[in-house]
Amino acid sequence: MTKEKIEEIRQDFPILEEKIYNKPLIYFDNGATTQKPRCVVEKIEFSYYHQNSNIHRGVHYLSQKATEAHEAARSKVARFLGASKREEIIFTRGTTEAINLVAFSFGEAFCKAGDEVIISVMEHHSNIVPWQMLCERKGMTLRVIPMNEKGELKLDVLQTLMNERTKIISVTHVSNVLGTINPVKEIIRMAHEKNIPVLIDGAQAVPHIHVDVQDLDADFYVFSGHKIYAPTGIGVLYGKEKWLNAIPPYQGGGEMIQTVTFEKTTYNELPFKFEAGTPDYIGSAALAQALEYVEGIGIQNIAEYEHELTKYAELRLKEIEGMRFFGTSNEKSAVVSFLVGNIHPYDIGMLLDKLGIAVRTGHHCAQPLSDALGIPGTVRASFAFYNTKEEIDLFIEALKRVVMMLN
Numbered sequence: 456m457t458k459e460k461i462e463e464i465r466q467d468f469p470i471l472e473e474k475i476y477n478k479p480l481i482y483f484d485n486g487a488t489t490q491k492p493r494c495v496v497e498k499i500e501f502s503y504y505h506q507n508s509n510i511h512r513g514v515h516y517l518s519q520k521a522t523e524a525h526e527a528a529r530s531k532v533a534r535f536l537g538a539s540k541r542e543e544i545i546f547t548r549g550t551t552e553a554i555n556l557v558a559f560s561f562g563e564a565f566c567k568a569g570d571e572v573i574i575s576v577m578e579h580h581s582n583i584v585p586w587q588m589l590c591e592r593k594g595m596t597l598r599v600i601p602m603n604e605k606g607e608l609k610l611d612v613l614q615t616l617m618n619e620r621t622k623i624i625s626v627t628h629v630s631n632v633l634g635t636i637n638p639v640k641e642i643i644r645m646a647h648e649k650n651i652p653v654l655i656d657g658a659q660a661v662p663h664i665h666v667d668v669q670d671l672d673a674d675f676y677v678f679s680g681h682k683i684y685a686p687t688g689i690g691v692l693y694g695k696e697k698w699l700n701a702i703p704p705y706q707g708g709g710e711m712i713q714t715v716t717f718e719k720t721t722y723n724e725l726p727f728k729f730e731a732g733t734p735d736y737i738g739s740a741a742l743a744q745a746l747e748y749v750e751g752i753g754i755q756n757i758a759e760y761e762h763e764l765t766k767y768a769e770l771r772l773k774e775i776e777g778m779r780f781f782g783t784s785n786e787k788s789a790v791v792s793f794l795v796g797n798i799h800p801y802d803i804g805m806l807l808d809k810l811g812i813a814v815r816t817g818h819h820c821a822q823p824l825s826d827a828l829g830i831p832g833t834v835r836a837s838f839a840f841y842n843t844k845e846e847i848d849l850f851i852e853a854l855k856r857v858v859m860m861l862n
């Protein structure tokens with residue numbers, strides 16, 4: 456993408472004009488959440504001002520408009536992920552809720568004492584804890600795929616971990632700490648050879664790379680709206696129809712029922728069976744708008760530009776003495792995690808903040824990964840398509856100053 460194009464894109468994000476301690480904001484914390492383009496915020500405003508009413512049950516105009524928007528958003532997400540049916544898209548609060556849903560409902564239907572779940576060493580807490588809770592509930596065992604020194608999963612070990620007790624595998628598509636793009640298509644192929652279903656945590660993938668759930672043959676695929684330029688509070692669970700039909704509801708309430716008597720309740724069909732209560736229909740409409748915005752730029756253009764930014768950042772970071780990178784796979788997304796000498800990451804983050812630069816420090820909700828690396832955490836810069844090489848230059852100059860002060 457040209458410089459002019461990036462400048463044009465930046466105009467869509469008013470927050471990028473903010474001053475932090477009187478310095479221009481440099482926002483390199485996109486892995487935690489992305490900033491929102493005007494069209495997404497305007498969509499929220501439009502929805503509340505012009506078509507706000509609770510969905511599905513209404514006979515009146517506004518309710519029908521709101522319902523149409525929510526269901527059109529579902530179709531949009533289905534096309535975006537390459538799902539074969541819109542009914543395979545369940546709206547959730549985010550990645551975390553989507554994983555909890557599967558861990559609970561799949562666990563209820565298919566898991567018993569002695570069974571096993573496989574995750575990987577580089578998972579976010581939200582793809583660890585729900586499985587641990589399932590294991591505790593049912594008396595099951597959690598197995599973990601290790602990684603090599605570049606931050607790549609050891610698939611030969613995965614091969615040995617899978618057995619007849621393995622009920623499900625849940626791995627991240629892209630690591631939020633290392634940036635590694637895992638070979639999830641291969642992992643799914645290996646698992647399916649043994650009839651094991653796979654959940655892919657796509658929180659850090661969908662904003663950066665093209666995803667096609669049918670091409671991957673994923674059984675479940677989840678992501679959060681707020682990491683792809685949509686509001687907080689809306690996310691997605693994609694599940695193959697056969698699985699979603701085979702597992703029980705996660706929560707009970709309105710919307711998810713067909714009939715209710717005090718003796719017995721029958722459940723609604725997909726996707727409503729998994730959307731108890733009033734869904735975030737304003738959020739779903741805004742998510743659809745965000746996906747349209749992303750498609751307008753082009754996910755391939757985004758991937759290439761962010762790759763260029765990441766490579767440039769890595770190159771320039773190498774100028775700093777004592778630089779140690781975490782995550783050096785050839786297949787990497789827009790994340791650079793590092794430490795400098797023995798300086799605590801928190802100190803670097805604090806001082807960069809004073810210079811207007813937002814990076815994230817710590818274990819990034821992947822504490823077992825930090826433990827495996829034997830470090831207290833990292834400094835993480837994570838990029839979006841609205842970032843520039845000029846911002847990276849300013850970041851490097853700032854980091855050099857910070858390192859000098861802390862040394």
Ligand code: PMP
Pocket residue numbers: 486487548549550551552579581582627629630631656658659679820
């Ligand atoms: N998985 C990964 C890989 C993530 O990066 C995150 C967010 N940092 C999550 C899951 C959790 O997402 P959320 O908090 O939006 O549910």
